[in-house]
Amino acid sequence: MKRPNFDLNIEVRENEILSKHSTFRIGGAATFAVFPKDKAELTSAITSIKESGMKYKVIGHGSNVLFDDKGYEGAIIFTKYMNNVEYVHRADETLIRVECGRNLTELAGDVGKKHSLTGLEFAYGIPGSVGGAIYMNAGAYGGEMSDIVIESEYYDTLNNSFVTLDAASHDFSYRHSIFHDHPEHIVISTLLKLKRGDAEEIFNLMNKNMSSRREKQPLEYPNAGSTFKRPAGHFAGKLIEDAELKGYTVGGAQVSEKHAGFLINRGGATSRDVLELIEHIQNIVKEKYGVDLESEIIYIPY
Ligand SMILES: Cc1cc2nc3c(=O)[nH]c(=O)nc-3n(C[C@H](O)[C@H](O)[C@H](O)COP(=O)(O)OP(=O)(O)OC[C@H]3O[C@@H](n4cnc5c(N)ncnc54)[C@H](O)[C@@H]3O)c2cc1C
Numbered sequence: 001m002k003r004p005n006f007d008l009n010i011e012v013r014e015n016e017i018l019s020k021h022s023t024f025r026i027g028g029a030a031t032f033a034v035f036p037k038d039k040a041e042l043t044s045a046i047t048s049i050k051e052s053g054m055k056y057k058v059i060g061h062g063s064n065v066l067f068d069d070k071g072y073e074g075a076i077i078f079t080k081y082m083n084n085v086e087y088v089h090r091a092d093e094t095l096i097r098v099e100c101g102r103n104l105t106e107l108a109g110d111v112g113k114k115h116s117l118t119g120l121e122f123a124y125g126i127p128g129s130v131g132g133a134i135y136m137n138a139g140a141y142g143g144e145m146s147d148i149v150i151e152s153e154y155y156d157t158l159n160n161s162f163v164t165l166d167a168a169s170h171d172f173s174y175r176h177s178i179f180h181d182h183p184e185h186i187v188i189s190t191l192l193k194l195k196r197g198d199a200e201e202i203f204n205l206m207n208k209n210m211s212s213r214r215e216k217q218p219l220e221y222p223n224a225g226s227t228f229k230r231p232a233g234h235f236a237g238k239l240i241e242d243a244e245l246k247g248y249t250v251g252g253a254q255v256s257e258k259h260a261g262f263l264i265n266r267g268g269a270t271s272r273d274v275l276e277l278i279e280h281i282q283n284i285v286k287e288k289y290g291v292d293l294e295s296e297i298i299y300i301p302y
Contacts, residue, residue: 002052002053003052004032004045004048004049004051004052004054004075005048005051005052006032006034006044006045006048007041007044007045007048009041010034010035010036010037010041010044010045011034011035011036011037011081012032012033012034012035012045013032013033013035014031014032015029015030015031016029016030016032016033016076017029017071018030018033018062018067018071018072018076019067021033021059021062021067021076021078022062022063022065022066022067022224023061023062023063023127023222023223023224023225024062024065024066024067024222024223024224024265024269024274025222025265025269026066026067026069026222026265026269026270026271026274027066027067027068027069027071027072027271027300028067028068028069028070028071028072028302029071029072030071030072030074030075030076031054031071031072031073031074031075032049032054032074032075032076033075033076033078034049034056034075034076034077034078035077035078035080035081036077036079036081036082037081037082038082038084038099039082039155039162039188039189042077042079042082042155042186042188043155043160045075045077046077046155046157046186047160049074049075049077050157054074054075055073055074055075056074056075056076056077057072057074057075057076057077057300058077058079058131058186059076059077059078059079059132059300060078060079060080060100060101060128060129060130060131060132060133060135061080061103061127061128061129061132062078063126063127063128063132063224063225064128064132064136064224064225064296064297064298065224065297065298065299065300066224066271066274066275066297066298066299066300067271067300068271068299068300068301068302069270069271069272070302071302072300072302073302078101079099079100079101079129079131080101080103080129081101082099082100082101082102082188083099083101083102083103084097084098084099084102084189085097085098085099085102085107085110087115092195092196093193093194093195093196094111094115094117094193094194094195094196095150095191095192095193095194096111096117096191096192096193096194097189097190097191098130098189098190098191098192099130099188099189100129100130100131100134100186100187100188100189100190101129101130101131102129102130103127103128103129104123104126104127104128104129104130104132104133104138105123105124105125105126105127107120107123107130108120108121108123108124108126108206109124109206111194112124112197112199112202112203112206113199113202113203113206116196116197116198116199116202117194117195117196117197117202118194118195118196118197118198118201118202119143119147119148119192119193119194119195119197120143120148120192120194121141121143121202121205121206121209122139122140122141122142122143122144122209123138123140123143123145124206124209124210125140125209125210125213126138126140127225130187130189130190131186131187131188131190133145134149134152134170134177134179134187134190135177135179135180135187136175136176136177136296137170137172137173137174137175137176137177138175139175140209141209141212144172145172146167146170146172146177148192148193148194149167149170149172149190149191149192150166150167150191150192150193151164151165151166151167151190151191152164152165152170152187152188152189152190152191153165153187153188153189153190154179154185154186154187154188155185155186155188156184156185157184157185157186158184162188163185165178174229174230175229175296216258216259217258217259217262218256218257218258218259218262218264221256221264221265221266222264222265222269223256223262223263223264223265224263224297225262225296225297226261226262226296227261227262227263227278227281227295227296227297228261228281228293228294228295228296229293229294229295229296231291231292231293231294234289234291235261236261236293237259237260237261237262238260239285239289239291239293240255240260240261240281240285241260242288242289243281243284243285243288243289245260245280245281245284246260248277248280248281249266249277250273250274250276250277250280251268251269251270251272251273251276252265252266252267252268252269252270252273253265253266253269253270253273253274253276253277254266254277255277255281263277263278263297271299274297275299278295278297281293
């Protein structure tokens, strides 16, 4: 495999340790970590990587992924510097064009607290990027991205073209969007619709959501959010707690004592520990309750 011929303006790091870029704090070194600042740099980087025959993966803020202990033999492209936001104010609503790397919690805070816009309060406290949130149809407290998306622009890496996708064509459902079925499509930006609201009400709701997270979630330990998707008719955390798995530990990975729906890295957890723990939970819950738990955390193999 030859070395990609990256444009000199693009920030590229060799042998970058991935645990630094994952909220789980797990993962070995990637051959290359690439940090484009805009869509021109992103497409240029992808073209060079493809020409070299190397594999690659686009990552937002690494809050829903598990990198392998061995790392990644290829290029991980991080979107976090693609974070422009443009506001278009109309009579009673505001459209916001947001680039994929923008931090969702910062965005929710800005639009709510600085611009008194309502609709994104649910996202305050979700530690991912806007691109990751579109990919996952991230949601909480009764709201999700699909409620506010008007359209997204994506880069089709097969045809080397930019495409605009209307809201309906995102095929949004619970923690799913069309981008799961098309890994060759990279979300570049999205257009959100928010309404003018009452600043104090927005502020209070966001703070209430954040307090609830702090109270219920094991935020004092590295983790990757909810481990499993909610199975129809059940709550994953409740099933795991009922199966007496709270505190169950494999190596450095543990089912949180605070919230059984979360796995935490108690220190030194490996990807193998986490994968073994996930499999153990799935087996026990299936055995006891006949319910299949599907991992929400995305494992990125070496
Ligand atoms: C403490 C904590 C609390 C959380 N709470 C919630 C919650 O309440 N609700 C919720 O839904 N989630 C929650 N999460 C999970 C996570 O934050 C969300 O799923 C978030 O949307 C993931 O964004 P990310 O940028 O970190 O994605 P990553 O982890 O970086 O990537 C996730 C997937 O998205 C893909 N992806 C990322 N960017 C792009 C792009 N631009 N184009 C195409 N694909 C892309 C990646 O390839 C990968 O497959 C929580 C996580 C933590 C750690």
